[in-house]
Amino acid sequence: MNTQKQSFLYNEFWILTFGGAFQRANIYKPNVETEKRTIFRIALKKFVSEHIIPQYKTPVCEISHILNLEGIIAFSEKWHEILNNGKLNIGVSQKLLNLILKYYWCLGEIAMPPHCPVDRIIQSKGLEGETISWTTIADINVYLNIINKIRMEAENKNQTIAEWELEVFQRNEN
Template sequence: MTTEINQEQKEFLKLQLWKSTMRASISRAGEIYTPGTTAKKKSRFRVELLSFVTEMIRDHYETKTSDDQTHLENISKLKDFASGFGFVMLRFGHAQKILNLFLKYLWCLGYVQEPPHFPVDRLIQKRLRIQNFSNWTNEMEKEGYMKVIEEAKIVAKRENFRSIAALELSFYNDLW
């Protein structure tokens, strides 16, 4: 059995992870496309968004862990890029989930450095015991998101995790 993964296999894995990321990030979102948006436009959006996110990851995450401010700016850029299509209504909560979940997948495979944050959703907010947590699909904006991130930093330090990404990964694995 060969253990080396070639470039074609890596691209296949990345594409499958991207599809999984999109399903997890927008499936609870309701309709993110304006009524009447064609399948062709939706497909073009997903392809162009993947290209945009791939370039962002190459520039900011492959060889280093971005700082909080850069990461927040990247989430906002992703949201703005999607909005630029005119037929896509992506909220901050969806944008953070897309970027953070894709980064988590790629990190777990060793394709990028450890991400600065993690996918913020209902499960992690409950596990962190966030009071009055945000519904990430409808109402989460930068302030609510950073509330979760700051709380995770406190918990990670208290429980001796090297990072909040490692903390969330452990919490997620404990759910199963």
């Protein structure tokens, strides 16, 4: 694929990722200027693109993946003056990282990620029990409990978590 096409796709992936991770998450403090939001997104994209995504060229274990999620949270703390609670929470961080990894994996740019994006759709379509608002998950153990439920569902179908999510997730076609 030529560089211009690749660059276009990566930019589209990031637009979709930020939309998916931030749209309903209320991450910004009130009255934060659009310019500051844009600068934050550019810095976060650069951090994830340069420091995290390259690790996934080869398979990444779950512990390393969790450390990467924590790395995104730590990075976001530098932007405490514009972010609610002074940082991104685990729910928003996992959606951001897991979604961008899903796009790169589907394109064949990285190895299969260890997790999948956790949101209301995945919880309601694929898992029994209470649906937890992913935008408010602040405790890594709550996130890991959901991942463990997904893992059990995936293993019942002889699939990985990422494969299971691709099968279960379907966009509304309306």
